[in-house]
Amino acid sequence: MxxxxxxxxxxxxxxxxxxxxxxxxxxxxxxxxxxxxxxxxxxxxxxxxxxxxxxxxxxxxxxxxxxxxxxxxxxxxxxxxxxxxxxxxxxxxxxxxxxxxxxxxxxxxxxxxxxxxxxxxxxxxxxxxxxxxxxxxxAVISTRPCPSLPDASLFAWGAELFQGDHEQQFRRLHQAVKRTRFGYDCYAYGLLSLGFVDAVADCDMKPYDYCALVPIVENAGGRITDWSGEPLKLTTPGLVLATGDARLHDAILRLLNEPQ
CATH class of the missing domain: 3.30.540.10 (Fructose-1,6-Bisphosphatase, subunit A, domain 1)
Known part of the structure; x- marks a missing residue:
């Protein structure tokens, strides 16, 4: 398509x-x-x-x-x-x-x-x-290269929103990156597309929360998927992961989905 x-x-x-x-x-x-x-x-x-x-x-x-x-x-x-x-x-x-x-x-x-x-x-x-x-x-914008988890900056809306298995997954991610900041809503994705943030992880997202962000992140050179690596569509709300570097995206997906 x-x-x-x-x-x-x-x-x-x-x-x-x-x-x-x-x-x-x-x-x-x-x-x-x-x-x-x-x-x-x-x-x-x-x-x-x-x-x-x-x-x-x-x-x-x-x-x-x-x-x-x-x-x-x-x-x-x-x-x-x-x-x-x-x-x-x-x-x-x-x-x-x-x-x-x-x-x-x-x-x-x-x-x-x-x-x-x-x-x-x-x-x-x-x-x-x-x-x-x-x-x-x-003005044309682009994400920045950052292939390594220990070098990455992560944004999320709030740690308390991750529940159950997702809480454990997010804790592993939080511990693996260089720094984590909370809040910022959709503005975090704008900062990612400008090359100031390396990853954004969110949960309980609805289509109106992410549909506009997909073309912005992707056309700036980043990736944005669910936590299984599947593309985001109008009919697939839930967990969202955005990164500025495809290599970092793959690394985070492996971390999020590693067996416990």
Whole structure:
């Protein structure tokens, strides 16, 4: 399956990010109501307004495309093209006044991610991955070489999220690398694509958490898979591993999957 993305969809992704940013910026570091969702995760008016703004544009211009959004669910996800939206990836960071959240806009074709945008509307940083190239604010970016676990820097959302066997796997990885930092949400993947981070490991990821990140990481020269080394698709949420160097990726997969 080709991963080529028509330019009209790249242009649309930029307009979606612009619309989401316009909805998000007025609420940053302001006193706003925080609503608890069924899974106890927080949501704000900024999350909801940003997703509604993006969905309205897609519905008006490409009514045959599917949409899979964090806040307002799925429609036509059996379509050839599906837009995968997380208006604020990192709502905890957003409500804490930390600009490490991002708006994630992914596009899949027949279940395969072909376009990704990660927009940070406060710092005005926009990552784009498509058609063999990743950029930050239109400047071409790439990951850095790091084949060795003892030399690698690792980011993860939080150690407490890894449970059961995954807790043991992550502990082995944490002990094998040079340093580990926590937090940063999707911003960690942006730093990886820029060559400042070597690996990111996460769990309990949903399609709207990772679909946009796949083209950004891959087109910057990195790898991003599940913990078995399988490609990430719209229908395969869960454990995510991203690295800037394929050799490091293979080393981490061996470590994660070694028998106990």
């Amino acid at each position: 080709t991963k080529e993305c028509p330019q009209e969809f790249v242009d649309l992704a930029h307009r979606l990010a612009d619309a989401a940013g316009k909805a998000i910026r007025p609420h940053f570091r302001e006193k706003i109501d925080i609503i608890g969702k069924a899974d106890n995760s927080p949501v704000t008016i900024a999350d909801r307004n940003a997703e509604l703004a993006m969905r309205a544009i897609i519905e008006a211009e490409y009514p045959d495309h599917g949409i899979f959004g964090e806040e307002f669910g799925e429609v036509r996800t059996d379509a050839e093209y599906v837009w995968v939206l997380d208006p604020i990836d990192g709502t905890h960071s957003f409500i804490s006044g930390s600009p490490t959240f991002g708006c994630l806009i992914g596009l899949t074709r027949n279940d395969i991610p072909i376009l990704g945008v990660m927009d940070q509307p406060i710092s005005h940083e926009r990552w784009l991955g498509a058609n063999g190239q990743s950029t930050l604010n239109d």
